[in-house]
Amino acid sequence: MMETWALWAALTAYALAGSLAIAGIWRGQPSGRLVLTLLSGALALHALSLGLRWARLGHGPFTTMFEILSSNIFSFTLVYAAALWRFPAIRPTFALAAPLVFLMMGWLMVTNPEPGVFPPTFDTGWLYVHIGFGKLFMGAALVALGVSLVPAMRLTGLGARAFAALPDDTSLDELAFRFLSAGLVFDTLMLAAGAIWAQDAWGRYWAFDPLETWSLVTWLLAALAIHARITLRPPAYAGTLMIALVFTVAYATFFGVPFVTERPHQGVV
Amino acid sequence: MPEQGALIQPVRVFPWRSAAPLLTWLASPWVTLGSIAATAAAAVASVSLGWGATWTLAAPLTVFTVNLAMAAVTHPKLRGDPVLLSFHLALAAFVLLAALGRMTYLKGQVEVTESAKFDAAHAGIENGPWHINRLGETRFFNEGMVIEYDAQRVRGETYNQVRWLDDGGRWRTTVIGDEYPLVINGYRFYTTGNKGFAPVFTWRAKGGAPVSGSVHLPGYPLHEARQETVWNPPAGPSIHIRLAFDEEILDPARPSVFRVPQRPRALVTAEGSRATLLPGETMALVSGELRFDAVSTWMGYSISYDPAKPWLLAALLTATVALAWRLASRWRAEPWMDTPKPEQGA
Incomplete structure (x- = not known):
């Protein structure tokens, strides 16, 4: 029961933090410190809920769509909160990431919370390495997206007013690509850890199954975007488009394939 | 005995000279971008159309590897930066080892x-x-x-x-x-x-x-x-x-x-x-x-059976460490936000 209450309290706090961030942008008075405080409280409650579920089931939140959504709301927000803490200048950008968190929260609430099957192949330390780097990659890509959306938003009158206090487009573009570059490193490590795990779990390290192939496509698009920015120096709004494409494909890979097949790498667990 | 000019003549038409523009083009960032995009497109085609991934990816990855090797040979910036060079060479090695793995696997x-x-x-x-x-x-x-x-x-x-x-x-x-x-x-x-x-x-x-x-x-x-x-x-x-x-x-x-x-x-x-x-x-x-x-x-x-497997992992980790090192060095040296210049007389 405590597990459910903690989850609901966390979701409420996330909703408050996101709404406050959006309202702050709308009013032209961002309240970054309060948003970060609320996010920290939400993360603590969510960690409690995830921990209680872990203790109850004997395994981490890796097997069902409910668990995957819940743990990713946590990791997305954790990485974003860490970025907001480390780079105070970008705190208003959480308003641009909040709608995605809201979407996942809505999805979570209509998903069956019943526990799933924990396959024997999941009983390995590589699971934590693989999923941990995957969450860091997605979190870094979300921060890159949030930051990179500002130059594009500034092309509109509302966006220009709302984000007037943030650093200039060139600096934001630079920071966004730094997060994407860090994400590429995490993505590479995620693929390497996944390959090691797959070798021991299924007797092959790579088989071009749909999830593996789309993970490769995600990696290639991230590499393409970073290389294009280094060599071609496109304007900031082009950077926004590239990062948005990378994040969209990464998100669809992470959630689309498990959603369609109901389980990551379904059929070989 | 041939005249001296006759000995020099073959050097003038050595294929390297005529191939230089091609090599430069092969090393260009446009080929890098094109080959990465083509690899991504081939991967999508392999999963959505059911084409064999190995042969679908072979052509763009070959171009990508040649591009990396040519860039390592011709770009002074790459040659002068051991970390960046390691990253590119490790990536090229990774692709070559993956190809070797496909040729020798069971x-x-x-x-x-x-x-x-x-x-x-x-x-x-x-x-x-x-x-x-x-x-x-x-x-x-x-x-x-x-x-x-x-x-x-x-x-x-x-x-x-x-x-x-x-x-x-x-x-x-x-x-x-x-x-x-x-x-x-x-x-x-x-x-x-x-x-x-x-x-x-x-x-x-x-x-x-x-x-x-x-x-x-x-x-x-x-x-x-x-x-x-x-x-x-x-x-x-x-x-x-x-x-x-x-x-x-x-x-x-x-x-x-x-x-x-x-x-x-x-x-x-x-x-x-x-x-x-x-x-x-x-x-x-x-x-x-x-x-x-x-x-x-x-x-x-x-x-x-895949003898290339441990070497693949080594190449991938080398590329990742080199990339992380290069990024960290650059980020330490260059702040992401332009620092406002102090006002006159401050």
């Missing part, structure tokens, strides 16, 4: 009866064109297995004892499982979820010597309702066999262990006759007699 599957020896002739395999097949030199026995099941028939750990011949000619015993392979001559044998019952029969043709054989039934519990097959003993008729038992092998209500049935019956049909046999019973047929001896088990193994 993968397959085989079923081995309990107490029986692995027979490479019964393995279904596919391999790359450069694979030197030493599977036939591999010796091991399946010495039995314990497979745990949780409630709801959720398969747990598999413990399969195998006895195998090592490189020094000594027989050794190891317990393997889904994640702990038996490795002989570079071939990795993993247990799989595919296993089942193997009734053992002895066929004696009229006037002939007895021949024993274990008959692998479809996997259990996946094909629980279809525990039947046809056996063709040497110089014997076609015999339809169905295994029947009344007990619950894997109780969905509680944890259990996969085991052979304690009171099995073999329902045998051959040459127009039918009989239900208990272990030790014999059925007389026109062409001979068939004895049902016992029920054993079989284990399905997956086999994999």
Whole structure:
């Protein structure tokens, strides 16, 4: 029961933090410190809920769509909160990431919370390495997206007013690509850890199954975007488009394939 | 004796000079971007159209590797930065090693009866064109297995004892499982979820010597309702066999262990006759007699071989460390936000 209450309290706090961030942008008075405080409280409650579920089931939140959504709301927000803490200048950008968190929260609430099957192949330390780097990659890509959306938003009158206090487009573009570059490193490590795990779990390290192939496509698009920015120096709004494409494909890979097949790498667990 | 000019002449037309524009073009960032985009498109095509990934990706990855190598040779910035150079060369090595892996790999599957020896002739395999097949030199026995099941028939750990011949000619015993392979001559044998019952029969043709054989039934519990097959003993008729038992092998209500049935019956049909046999019973047929001896088990193994695998991992980690190092160095040296210049006179 405590597990459910903690989850609901966390979701409420996330909703408050996101709404406050959006309202702050709308009013032209961002309240970054309060948003970060609320996010920290939400993360603590969510960690409690995830921990209680872990203790109850004997395994981490890796097997069902409910668990995957819940743990990713946590990791997305954790990485974003860490970025907001480390780079105070970008705190208003959480308003641009909040709608995605809201979407996942809505999805979570209509998903069956019943526990799933924990396959024997999941009983390995590589699971934590693989999923941990995957969450860091997605979190870094979300921060890159949030930051990179500002130059594009500034092309509109509302966006220009709302984000007037943030650093200039060139600096934001630079920071966004730094997060994407860090994400590429995490993505590479995620693929390497996944390959090691797959070798021991299924007797092959790579088989071009749909999830593996789309993970490769995600990696290639991230590499393409970073290389294009280094060599071609496109304007900031082009950077926004590239990062948005990378994040969209990464998100669809992470959630689309498990959603369609109901389980990551379904059929070989 | 040729004149001096005649000796110099071939140097003037050396292909490198005429190829220089091509090499420069091959090293250009546009080729990098194009080959990465083409690789991504090929990967999407392979998964959405069902094209073979290896050959679909071969062309763009070849261009990508040539581009990386040419860039390493021709770009002064790359040559002058050991970390960046390491990253690019490690990426090129990764692609080349992946190609080598596809040329030399082997993968397959085989079923081995309990107490029986692995027979490479019964393995279904596919391999790359450069694979030197030493599977036939591999010796091991399946010495039995314990497979745990949780409630709801959720398969747990598999413990399969195998006895195998090592490189020094000594027989050794190891317990393997889904994640702990038996490795002989570079071939990795993993247990799989595919296993089942193997009734053992002895066929004696009229006037002939007895021949024993274990008959692998479809996997259990996946094909629980279809525990039947046809056996063709040497110089014997076609015999339809169905295994029947009344007990619950894997109780969905509680944890259990996969085991052979304690009171099995073999329902045998051959040459127009039918009989239900208990272990030790014999059925007389026109062409001979068939004895049902016992029920054993079989284990399905997956086999994999890829000599490039550890080097692939090394190349990938080298590329990742080099990339992380390069990024960290740059980020330390250059702040992301332009620092406002101090006002005049401040």
